[in-house]
Amino acid sequence: MAREKTTLAIIGVGLIGGSLGLCLKDKLGDDIYITGLCRSQASMDKAMELGAVDFASPDVKAVVEQADIIFLSPPVLQIVPMVEKILPYLKKGAIITDAGSTKQYIWEHLQKILPPDIYYIAGHPMTGREKSGVTAAKKDLFVGKAYVIVEDTGAPPEAHAKLMALLKHTGANFTTLDIAKxxxxxxxxxxxxxxxxxxxxxxxxxxxxxxxxxxxxxxxxxxxxxxxxxxxxxxxxxxxxxxxxxxxxxxxxxxxxxxxxxxxxxxxxxxxxxxxxxxxxxxxxxxxxxxxxxxxxx
Known part of the structure; x- marks a missing residue:
């Protein structure tokens, strides 16, 4: 019996987003389909060339409309505007997570606009390099590094389980904190x-x-x-x-x-x-x- 294929959309296929894509394609192969959105066409072409995504496009709808999970990795102040942009195209039950280094600001804004059937689970992989962009991405970037999951954003247990089943492949050390802490x-x-x-x-x-x-x-x-x-x-x-x-x-x-x-x-x-x-x-x-x-x- 074939396993159900997960569709992941990565918004911001740079160092963090690109590393997640490389990791999950390496671990899951054809069991995951990854779409991506970058700032430039050159970056999208490079993301596909490196194998961080299966499909990249400047068309937001095409990137997110079939996604089970959306991973947001642009600069923090661009996360809320991006969620506003993609919300009309998300399917019921879609899970939004992010790599933002700050959480309170994002959640204060998202809780005002998210419909009840779209779930946000705040995340912060505490890893990186001094280099940026998808060319700096590494499939083992997360291994052994702290990855914070914030659990007080109202998402149901099944959404958490679905996200963690995917993120566990990163090899990160997961921990939970409340937003303020x-x-x-x-x-x-x-x-x-x-x-x-x-x-x-x-x-x-x-x-x-x-x-x-x-x-x-x-x-x-x-x-x-x-x-x-x-x-x-x-x-x-x-x-x-x-x-x-x-x-x-x-x-x-x-x-x-x-x-x-x-x-x-x-x-x-x-x-x-x-x-x-x-x-x-x-x-x-x-x-x-x-x-x-x-x-x-x-």
Whole structure:
């Protein structure tokens, strides 16, 4: 007896959407049919060439009308307008999920427009690379990485079961959080580190007459701590606009932490500086021992 074929529509076949497509085609082959929508025809052609989707089109109706599950992976501020665009073409019982890095903003808007027979299950695969676009996609991008599923958006158990039966093929470590806690935790573990990495690059840019000499000294430490500053600026601007309260609060806390180090350095308080580095080393080393169960900050 043949298994029922699932139809998946990926809106935004870039790094995340493309990696999901590559993974599921690799695992399920002809048991899944994947349609895709990209920003440009060139991207759609590349997505088909790489095998991330079976069919790509700029026609939204053609992409989503037969979809059992719709996976949204554009920048956060484009998710709600995209849902408004695709809603007229979705079949009854369709499941909408997403890869948005912030959840509260999206759900506040979607709950006002979703009909009772279309279900939204918020998701956030906490993985990525400093590169973007479908050419950066990898079929094993999700393996071992945290993948948050938010369960308080009113979708029935059978919808959750159907989505998870598909997503389990990613090899991700799934965890559940409520929406508010997700946004607070994502700010600490992902959003603020991106702001900080960009700040370090900005510091280099503002080093004035020392810049050329500083550049000659760049090594692994600078490259490692600033790697994520090469991420997509459009995506990160949207994240800051949709999780601004949590990001600002945690940046102020970070500012206080840096301020205490500044004071210790100015006062030549070696013990305070030593304690600062010792505490952070112990905490990071402890986290790495259980890395498979922790959020990946990429």
């Amino acid at each position: 997700h946004d607070r935790c994502a700010s600490v573990i992902s959003h603020v580190p991106h702001v900080a990495a960009a700040a370090l690059v900005t510091l280099l840019n503002q080093s004035g007459g020392d810049m050329e000499s500083c550049i000659k000294l760049i090594g692994g430490g600078f490259k490692d701590t600033t790697r994520i500053a090469s991420s997509n600026a459009d995506m990160w601007a949207d994240i800051c606009m949709t999780n601004g309260k949590a990001i600002a609060a945690n940046l102020r806390t970070l500012q206080e932490i840096i301020g205490s180090v500044i004071t210790a350095c100015e006062n030549q308080d070696r013990q305070a500086v030593y304690d600062y580095f010792t505490a952070s080393k112990k905490r990071r080393d402890a986290l790495l021992e259980n890395a498979q169960n922790k959020f990946d900050p990429n």
